Each structure stands twice: as C-alpha cells, then as structure tokens.
Amino acid sequence: MPACSFGLQPVVIERGDHLGGAQRSNFHPNLWMLGYPEETGEQMTQRLAAHYRELPVTTHYRAEVTRVAPAARGFLLTLSGAEGIRALEADAIVLATGTRPRATAALEQFAATCPRAIIGPLSNTIRDGIRDTDVLILGGGDNALDHALFLAERGNRAVVCTRAAFSARRPFIAACQARGEIDLRAHCPLPGLTCGDARVMACWPEGERAFDWLLVMYGYLPNTDVLDGFDPAIRPALHRQRLSAGGCLATQQRPRHLRRPATSPIHRSRRWRRRWPRASLPPARRSEICVRHKSFTQPSYHAMHRSRSVRRACPPAFS
Numbered sequence: 001m002p003a004c005s006f007g008l009q010p011v012v013i014e015r016g017d018h019l020g021g022a023q024r025s026n027f028h029p030n031l032w033m034l035g036y037p038e039e040t041g042e043q044m045t046q047r048l049a050a051h052y053r054e055l056p057v058t059t060h061y062r063a064e065v066t067r068v069a070p071a072a073r074g075f076l077l078t079l080s081g082a083e084g085i086r087a088l089e090a091d092a093i094v095l096a097t098g099t100r101p102r103a104t105a106a107l108e109q110f111a112a113t114c115p116r117a118i119i120g121p122l123s124n125t126i127r128d129g130i131r132d133t134d135v136l137i138l139g140g141g142d143n144a145l146d147h148a149l150f151l152a153e154r155g156n157r158a159v160v161c162t163r164a165a166f167s168a169r170r171p172f173i174a175a176c177q178a179r180g181e182i183d184l185r186a187h188c189p190l191p192g193l194t195c196g197d198a199r200v201m202a203c204w205p206e207g208e209r210a211f212d213w214l215l216v217m218y219g220y221l222p223n224t225d226v227l228d229g230f231d232p233a234i235r236p237a238l239h240r241q242r243l244s245a246g247g248c249l250a251t252q253q254r255p256r257h258l259r260r261p262a263t264s265p266i267h268r269s270r271r272w273r274r275r276w277p278r279a280s281l282p283p284a285r286r287s288e289i290c291v292r293h294k295s296f297t298q299p300s301y302h303a304m305h306r307s308r309s310v311r312r313a314c315p316p317a318f319s
C-alpha cells in the first residue's frame with residue numbers, strides 16, 4: 001500500500017481467486033499481532049481484505065506472470081490466466097509470492113497417495129477431523145509443537161519426531177513436556193513409512209508403530225517459481241538471509257552488491273525524490289537480532305518470534 005501513498009499506480013497479480021494468502025486459512029489465533037491479540041489469521045485476513053478493496057488498486061486474479069523482459073520504461077510482463085494473455089509494462093516489480101509448506105520429495109510423493117498424510121499446517125482436517133487418534137508429527141519447530149498442543153487439547157495423542165534437537169520456542173517445548181499425551185523425541189530418525197487403509201505404519205530400527213495420521217511440519221519454502229519467467233539478464237538472484245558469527249542476524253543491512261546509491265525505478269520517481277532528496281537519505285542502519293538458528297527460510301517471521309527469547313549479547317561487530 002505504500003505504493004498508493006507515493007503516487008504510484010500499483011497493479012497486483014494474484015495466482016489464486018481470493019485475497020489473503022497463507023493467513024486466509026490460518027485458524028490459529030495470532031497471539032503476537034499488536035493490537036489484535038487472539039485474532040485468527042482468517043479474521044485478520046477478512047479485516048485487511050475489506051480495507052484493500054476500498055483502495056484504488058487494480059487486481060488481476062487467477063493470473064500468473066509467464067515472462068518478464070527488459071523494456072525501455074522498466075519491464076514488460078506477459079500475464080496469462082482467466083483474462084487471457086496480456087502484456088503489461090511496469091517501472092518496478094515487487095515480488096511478494098510468499099511461501100509454501102516444505103517437505104522432502106519422498107514425503108511429498110507419500111502424501112500425494114496417502115490420504116492419512118498431511119504436509120504443512122492450515123488444513124481443515126487438522127482443525128475439524130482429527131479427534132481421539134494417534135498422530136505422528138515430523139519436525140521440531142514451532143509449527144510441529146503448536147500442532148501437537150492443538151491436537152492434544154482435542155483428545156489426540158502425538159509423537160513428535162525431529163532429527164536433531166527441538167528448535168521450537170521454549171514455552172512450546174515446556175507446554176508439550178507438561179502433557180502426558182505428547183511424546184517429544186529428539187534425534188529421532190525419519191521412520192520408514194507405509195500407507196494402510198486408515199493408518200500409517202512408521203518403522204524405526206527399534207520397532208514399528210501404527211498411527212492414524214502423519215503430519216509433516218518441516219517449515220516453509222519461498223515461492224520463487226515466478227523467477228523462471230524472467231529474462232536471464234534481469235533475473236534477481238536468490239540469497240539466503242546472511243547470519244554473522246555468533247548467531248546474530250543483521251537486518252536493514254544492504255547486501256554488498258546493493259551498496260551503491262539506490263537507482264530502482266521507485267527511487268528514480270519524481271515523487272520519491274521530492275520526499276527523500278538524496279542528501280537527506282539516512283545512512284543504512286544496522287540493527288541486530290540474536291537468533292538461535294543458523295539458517296531459516298522466513299527471516300522476518302522467525303526473527304520476530306525468536307527475538308524475545310534471545311536478547312543475549314551479540315558480538316560487537318559484524319564481519
């Protein structure tokens with residue numbers, strides 16, 4: 001929405017037929033949402049979507065960008081979808097394609113043929129259909145433990161199996177440890193899996209056990225498939241979020257290749273320059289957030305959630 005306030009004319013291209021992205025089907029309360037504690041993702045999405053519809057933003061639903069080529073003005077996009085194939089010129093492109101649940105190729109293949117296996121959160125079956133059952137949850141992060149608690153509160157028993165130590169926030173770990181229905185297994189190898197009629201058989205070296213449901217909570221991957229359509233000369237590079245030594249995440253720090261003065265079409269726009277004459281631009285600030293993990297796929301999300309538990313001393317300087 002800042003684009004509207006800068007006098008730009010935003011055009012939104014959405015692959016789906018609705019607004020809201022991932023949070024649209026998040027039935028969990030977002031406990032950390034400032035000013036809206038207890039509001040679920042679904043409720044938050046409805047509130048944001050109602051506001052969005054009042055804004056002067058052109059939105060193409062069920063549309064995808066199939067090609068992006070350099071053009072005199074900036075970029076020439078080819079869109080394909082419900083409205084047919086069309087061309088669109090743009091001065092700047094903002095990629096906000098979000099993330100999708102992550103799994104190994106083998107688990108994705110297993111889930112595609114086994115109705116008792118679910119990859120990622122936000123499933124209506126998890127919300128309404130899993131009651132008084134035995135559930136195997138693979139993964140050791142916030143999502144895995146949040147779901148173990150959610151299911152335990154609904155009469156289920158959960159085994160949570162993670163290949164290393166649990167990486168979820170400490171309150172989640174403590175809450176799971178306090179519940180007899182939840183069995184937390186760190187350093188737990190991925191079992192061999194077989195799909196039966198109404199059960200999933202999990203086979204570890206020490207023995208086999210049947211579960212009613214298998215949930216895979218391996219975090220998220222960014223949706224970067226849109227980059228395939230970019231002309232190689234202008235295809236943005238993919239970077240992992242950089243962590244400096246000591247488990248500290250440097251935020252608001254421009255990567256080396258971007259340290260020259262900003263020259264994107266937005267920065268060149270007359271209105272932007274009037275608002276931020278170059279001489280008045282503040283120097284890029286460095287802020288530091290300590291994190292416990294070496295890498296993650298959603299830096300802002302994880303950093304936000306972890307910042308509370310990790311306000312320990314950061315090393316004084318970044319490399």
Ligand SMILES: Cc1cc2nc3c(=O)[nH]c(=O)nc-3n(C[C@H](O)[C@H](O)[C@H](O)COP(=O)(O)OP(=O)(O)OC[C@H]3O[C@@H](n4cnc5c(N)ncnc54)[C@H](O)[C@@H]3O)c2cc1C
Nearest residue numbers: 013014015016021022023030064096097098099223226301
């Ligand atoms: C249970 C749960 C709880 C969460 N809690 C929090 C929280 O408390 N705080 C937080 O910050 N985050 C939280 N998250 C993560 C949160 O979902 C994301 O931060 C948020 O949805 C990101 O919004 P987004 O618009 O960047 O991406 P998304 O919500 O993923 O939206 C991306 C949109 O892009 C569209 N799209 C994808 N590819 C294309 C394409 N090629 N062409 C056109 N359109 C495309 C998709 O259809 C989708 O509508 C949570 C996630 C879950 C699952």
